[in-house]
Amino acid sequence: MPFEDQPAFVVGVGGNALPTDPSAYEGRLPVEWEALDLPVGSIQDAFAATTGPSTGEINWQALHWPDAPEVGFPGESTHAEVTLLFHTHDRGWDEPADDHTVLVHVRSARFDGRQRNEPYAHWLAAQVGLTVVGPAQRS
Template identity: 75%
Template sequence: MSVDVAYPVFRTPDPALALRTARRLMEFGRCECSDVSAYAEFSSVAEVRRVANAMPGGRFRGASELEEFQGVPFEDQPPFVVGVPASGLPAEEAAFEGRLPVEWEAWNLPVGSIEDGFTATIGPNVGLINWRSLQWPDAPEAGFHGESKHAEVTLLFHTRTRELDEPTDDHTVLVHVRSAVFDGRQRREPYAHWLAAQMGLTLIGPAQRC
């Protein structure tokens, strides 16, 4: 089974500029079946409430330990841990004890339906927007055929890694291509260079794998 590899191509402390840049790259490969998803983590109840009011779509999921629910059927697990809409968030502050950070996610939405609102609402929190099912064009001068299965663009907010494990004050745009490693070298990296160059961008960091 093939996997993707992502390269950072732009970084800025301005979230609106980061979104515009990511969109330019995404539009280069956008097709009829393209979609968008978003994800964020909130470390305080106040931030969860704020985002729930600003973006009632998507689902919120409280943190849990694997051992808590081993052997417990999915349908018997607490709704807040499984995932609830904004309207299903606990009203009591005590219900959030041991459940932070709270995750929020919205998946497989039409392109253009969520990006502006999410960028305006993310605040200081870590999160991402991911556009997938794109279609990268052929690059005959670089010796590469087009790419669809692993053609994606990701905008990282307040982090520089796909794992969201290194909080920062800036935002990073990633371009994704198919991973193809031979003799220890990533053979599709020149294609990522080519894609970035079409938008006046360049690779600014090493490959990031899932």
């Protein structure tokens, strides 16, 4: 059965069976979709075209942050995620925006009253030629 003829709530539609015309999704959002092991750069443009001006997010999990001895960070996998937010500045989608936000997730840790891992987020950004532009968010 074609996607357009299926009820608004459908479970188990394969990615290759999804339409490319954004109008096919009217009345069907929000949608939650899980796709494992897709490389960075493979879905962002199509996702942005599909969501249009609506909010949405792509979250990469099961990453591993490398060791960074120069900032005192031993690397880790537990809290290693990146979230790309479309048309919002927070994961609760409470701050609509005209642009997109990238959140880099690192473990929050304070030692002796001092934030220890926020410098690691800055270090990560610098590794790809970027900078952190906003304050840390707590979830």
